[in-house]
Amino acid sequence: MRCKNDDAPAVAINTEEISGIVFDTQRFSIHDGHGIRTLIFLKGCPLRCEWCTNPESQTFSPQAGFFAEKCSGCMKCAPACPYGQAFCESGRVEWEKCEACMNCVEACMYEARVTYGKRMTVDEVMEIARRDMVFFEKSGGGVTVGGGEAAAQPAFAREILRRCQEEGIHTAMETCGYAPWESFKSVIQYVDLLLYDIKHMDTIAHKAKTGVDNRLILDNAVKASQMVREMIVRFPLIPDFNDSEENVQRMGMFIKDNMPGVRRVDILRYHSVGESKHARIGREYLFKAENELSDEKVNSLKSILESFGLHVTIGG
Ligand code: SF4
Ligand code: SF4
Structure with missing residues (x-):
């Protein structure tokens, strides 16, 4: 069930002080990019993945x-x-x-x-980002902008990333890739490391569980791979959705043929933490899987991706 405040992107542009809606901030993360990182999660996402682990980040307003x-x-x-x-x-x-x-x-x-969610200015975000400069420098870390979908608040995300680079802070962005290319490009021009989700190679299956088809996402993935300095594909592995050998073969082939600059895929194993979070915002958790992902199965899918010359990690 959706609240009445589930409305359009809330981005203030053409003002002196660009601001946006931030869902959460987290310091000292070691999972979302290189080194020690500060994570800035922007609120609002154009997808509605049934298994979403942060459903409270999906709507664009507090x-x-x-x-x-x-x-x-x-x-x-x-x-x-x-x-x-x-x-x-x-x-x-x-x-x-x-x-x-x-x-x-x-x-x-x-x-x-x-x-x-709360509205924050870029200055307020930068004040948080600067607190851990010493750790960024020692660990090779920096700031990671995620969501929700960061590219859904392009002016805000772009300005955070631009200001970070200007101040010598390494930038990473987590994305589902679902945004008009020109807008997406204007954001990722300030990204040092792009963490790009590919969820399913089949358009119909993708739309059935995420609410959108995958054509824009795959197009943007190819274009982005030719533009950014470093890109890692992230593959959320969801039982009974995208865990077939055929899907993983197609993904490996797609990356090898179209994204030669991408050398690494991170498999993110499904976990059901999103279930209780859906209840907290009055939403039903629709995702149901009949089968579990055994270690053996995950490792065999990893091997398929490795057969395309990719370095593959498994995380959760
Ligand atoms: S439930 Fe709480 S947030 Fe919602 S209208 Fe009532 S007081 Fe306001
Ligand atoms: S503890 Fe429960 S009943 Fe009391 S104010 Fe909080 S939400 Fe309402």
Whole structure:
């Protein structure tokens, strides 16, 4: 179920101070690019992957969330809600009526109600990015902009990346690649390392589980690979979706034939952490898999990709 605040991209452009909606920031990450990194997650994504591990990053505006397990049942939130729907006694929230005013977040003493997303200026983001310069320099790290989908807020993402490069900070961007090329290109021109998701080689299967087909994504992947300094393909391996040998063969062949600059694929194994997160924002977790991904299966798919001359890692 979607909130009423699930609306269009909220990007302020043509103003002196470019700003955007940030979903989260995280320091000292060692997983999303080289070295020690600060991660800036922008809110809003054009895809709706059923297994999404951060569903609260999908909509483009700040939204309210509810942690039923933290709720004491004190009901302080109920009178705070101007719409009268902040029911907590049974853990029930009528999300379809929520206008994201965040009054209940203020009222709750137990952090059972939270806000996902806030507007930040590029200056505010840069202030966070600069805090760990010493670690970036020692580890070869830097800033990684992700999401949601960073390219869905192009002016904001571009300016963060440009300012980082200007200040000597290594830049990486995580992307699903679904953006008009000219806009996408204008963002990735300031990227040192592009972490590019390819989810499925079949257009119909891709659309069935992500909401969009893959043609723009594959086109952009080829163009981006000719433009950026370094690119790693990331392959979220999802049981009963993209784990067939045929799909992995097609992916290996596609990378070898069309993206000669790409030497590495990171397999990201499925985990079900997104399930509880969907509940916190009143959404149903639609993804269901009959089969599990055994180590043996993951390793055999890894071998297929390696047969195309790719260096392949397995992560989660
Ligand atoms: S104020 Fe917080 S703890 Fe109290 S009922 Fe509402 S959500 Fe639960
Ligand atoms: S954010 Fe909370 S107080 Fe505001 S409308 Fe939604 S449920 Fe009611």
